Amino acid sequence: MNKLSDDQVRHLRDLVDAPDLSGTRYEIVRRLAAGGMATVFLVRDRELEREVALKVLTVADQGGELVKRMLREAQIVARLEHPGIVPIHDVGRLPDGRVFYTMKYVEGVTLEQFASPARTLPELVRVLQRVCEALAFAHAHGVLHRDLKPSNIMIGAFGEVLVMDWGIARRASDTESTPNVAAGNDHPATDTAPGMALGTPAYMAPEQALGRPELIDQRTDVYGLGGVLYFILTGHAPKSGSGEAEIIPPRTHDRKIPRRIEAICLRALAADPRERYPDVTSFADDLDAFLAGESVSAYPETIFERVGRWTQRNQLVVILILVYLLVRVLFLFWRHA
Amino acid sequence: MMAAHNADTGGGAGRFPSTHYSALVALRGPDQAERERALDVIAQVYWRPVYTYIRLQWRRDRDEAADLTQGFFLEILEKDLFADYDSARARFRTFLRVCLDRFIKKQDSAATRLKRGGGQTAMSIDVDAMEAELAELSSRGVPAPDVGFEREWILGLLSLAVERLRSECATSGRELPFRLFERYDLGKLDTDQSSSYAQLAAEFSISIETVTNHLALARREFRLIVLDLIRSMTGSESEFRDEVRAVLGVDLP
Numbered sequence: 001m002n003k004l005s006d007d008q009v010r011h012l013r014d015l016v017d018a019p020d021l022s023g024t025r026y027e028i029v030r031r032l033a034a035g036g037m038a039t040v041f042l043v044r045d046r047e048l049e050r051e052v053a054l055k056v057l058t059v060a061d062q063g064g065e066l067v068k069r070m071l072r073e074a075q076i077v078a079r080l081e082h083p084g085i086v087p088i089h090d091v092g093r094l095p096d097g098r099v100f101y102t103m104k105y106v107e108g109v110t111l112e113q114f115a116s117p118a119r120t121l122p123e124l125v126r127v128l129q130r131v132c133e134a135l136a137f138a139h140a141h142g143v144l145h146r147d148l149k150p151s152n153i154m155i156g157a158f159g160e161v162l163v164m165d166w167g168i169a170r171r172a173s174d175t176e177s178t179p180n181v182a183a184g185n186d187h188p189a190t191d192t193a194p195g196m197a198l199g200t201p202a203y204m205a206p207e208q209a210l211g212r213p214e215l216i217d218q219r220t221d222v223y224g225l226g227g228v229l230y231f232i233l234t235g236h237a238p239k240s241g242s243g244e245a246e247i248i249p250p251r252t253h254d255r256k257i258p259r260r261i262e263a264i265c266l267r268a269l270a271a272d273p274r275e276r277y278p279d280v281t282s283f284a285d286d287l288d289a290f291l292a293g294e295s296v297s298a299y300p301e302t303i304f305e306r307v308g309r310w311t312q313r314n315q316l317v318v319i320l321i322l323v324y325l326l327v328r329v330l331f332l333f334w335r336h337a
Numbered sequence: 338m339m340a341a342h343n344a345d346t347g348g349g350a351g352r353f354p355s356t357h358y359s360a361l362v363a364l365r366g367p368d369q370a371e372r373e374r375a376l377d378v379i380a381q382v383y384w385r386p387v388y389t390y391i392r393l394q395w396r397r398d399r400d401e402a403a404d405l406t407q408g409f410f411l412e413i414l415e416k417d418l419f420a421d422y423d424s425a426r427a428r429f430r431t432f433l434r435v436c437l438d439r440f441i442k443k444q445d446s447a448a449t450r451l452k453r454g455g456g457q458t459a460m461s462i463d464v465d466a467m468e469a470e471l472a473e474l475s476s477r478g479v480p481a482p483d484v485g486f487e488r489e490w491i492l493g494l495l496s497l498a499v500e501r502l503r504s505e506c507a508t509s510g511r512e513l514p515f516r517l518f519e520r521y522d523l524g525k526l527d528t529d530q531s532s533s534y535a536q537l538a539a540e541f542s543i544s545i546e547t548v549t550n551h552l553a554l555a556r557r558e559f560r561l562i563v564l565d566l567i568r569s570m571t572g573s574e575s576e577f578r579d580e581v582r583a584v585l586g587v588d589l590p
Contacts, residue, residue, distance in 0.1 A: 003466060003470070003492075003496070004492060004495060004496055004499070004523075008523055009491060009492055009495055011522060012495045012498075012499070012522070012523075012559075013491070013495070013584065013585050013586060015522055015556055015559065015560075016556075016559065016560045016563050016564075016584075016585050017585055017586075018556060020553045020556070020557060021549065021553065022546075022549045022550045022552075022553035023549070024549075027533065027534050027549070034586060044533065046533075046534065046535070046545065095553075
């Protein structure tokens with residue numbers, strides 16, 4: 001046979017992992033991402049003639065528990081109709097019994113890829129503000145994300161910002177004694193039973209890492225947002241693992257990072273949930289204030305810093321006052337002479 | 338003597354037993370015919386990586402690399418090179434590379450060099466195609482020998498799997514699934530023609546559902562063949578899973 005091209009090899013490798021879509025309205029195009037428990041494929045919807053992303057479990061489903069969780073994830077996300085949250089289109093079963101769901105296919109890059117050194121801090125903070133809007137909406141509907149990190153934030157071709165991978169999201173009202181985590185991403189299959197943890201260690205809030213489900217609430221996502229802000233400021237995750245290691249202040253990495261945004265970041269990343277922002281809106285308010293050059297609640301300024309910030313914000317006024325004073329002094333000298 | 342074959346045409350290895358056949362076990366068994374058949378399969382997958390490795394790591398010219406590649410596969414059978422293979426200690430392809438290094442060092446001694454090229458032809462090697470590929474690879478920067486080896490190993494494995502699928506579909510009278518597979522999964526990327534299921538249905542005068550079902554069947558078979566091939570060339574379950582991860586980039590359920 002003719003030699004396979006690199007593209008063909010790539011396609012065939014994806015194909016071996018591809019689900020059997022016979023009996024559905026979808027055609028495989030290619031694999032988009034593979035995690036430990038689920039794989040996402042780009043598929044073509046024949047009925048609506050559009051491309052969508054299809055997520056399907058790739059691990060053995062013992063006892064049907066994962067199917068329930070996959071459905072739960074789909075149901076949770078389907079309730080959240082917001083421009084910053086990827087919409088779910090359809091849920092179904094493959095011929096082999098596995099549950100899948102389809103969602104909007106987002107063409108773009110993750111925040112991890114987007115946050116290059118060429119981007120300005122205000123530009124990246126504005127992305128985080130959009131994330132806050134989506135999170136605040138989810139929280140208002142009683143849903144916690146619990147796995148916020150740069151690779152779960154997509155920036156679309158038209159600048160739209162979407163929060164992805166709600167695989168371990170849960171309803172805030174869920175009782176902790178029952179399994180309440182949607183599966184289907186890179187994480188272990190169980191969570192929220194005391195002593196167990198789900199999420200990404202480097203971005204995981206201490207109460208999550210310690211398996212303390214009774215402490216998990218909106219402030220757990222505030223911690224995740226703090227982790228994303230830390231990444232924006234330093235290019236690194238706040239921690240190297242899930243331990244309770246002290247977080248190195250961002251300015252240790254780069255002294256040019258403004259103190260006010262560092263303070264916002266560190267408050268969001270406080271180990272004790274009571275010391276964090278009480279909700280996403282308060283965190284977003286401080287981001288707004290930072291971008292507007294105003295004082296932020298996380299950072300008590302000295303009088304000099306306040307004057308310095310006012311001066312920076314009102315440079316034209318300051319210049320005019322200085323020019324006026326200079327003219328007055330020169331005038332006085334001239335008269336005196 | 339090992340059966341002659343041309344890797345470009347997939348060889349004439351016929352249908353493999355699909356459950357837990359181990360070419361490694363057969364290669365070390367007492368039955369000479371089985372040993373030759375097992376080596377034939379291993380050679381089909383590994384001659385490309387071996388040739389590439391000799392060119393990149395040992396920097397031999399094309400003729401010498403072809404000669405050494407053939408000599409290596411002959412020696413595997415004659416000297417029972419894989420007798421010491423222990424899957425608990427190393428992956429098979431790592432072990433194979435160690436054997437290859439030893440073989441080339443040995444060939445470098447004057448005494449043994451004289452013995453090479455004695456007219457025995459183990460297999461036909463498409464040197465021109467390999468050289469074209471190496472030139473293409475080098476144009477993107479010379480690859481590390483182990484990277485080149487792994488790339489060619491995956492290529493060899495998938496090429497053989499496609500040939501087996503073709504052969505099995507033909508044998509069982511299911512040409513249509515393979516033609517659809519060839520057209521959609523191999524053809525469209527080769528020719529950059531986007532063939533949707535609807536286009537294929539029109540082209541073959543069948544329903545879209547039939548296209549979907551045939552493609553699903555061919556892909557299922559292809560998956561089984563790939564896994565079967567990997568299993569046949571690994572010595573343990575954990576090595577099998579490691580190699581599946583290396584080839585497919587995913588973990589098996």
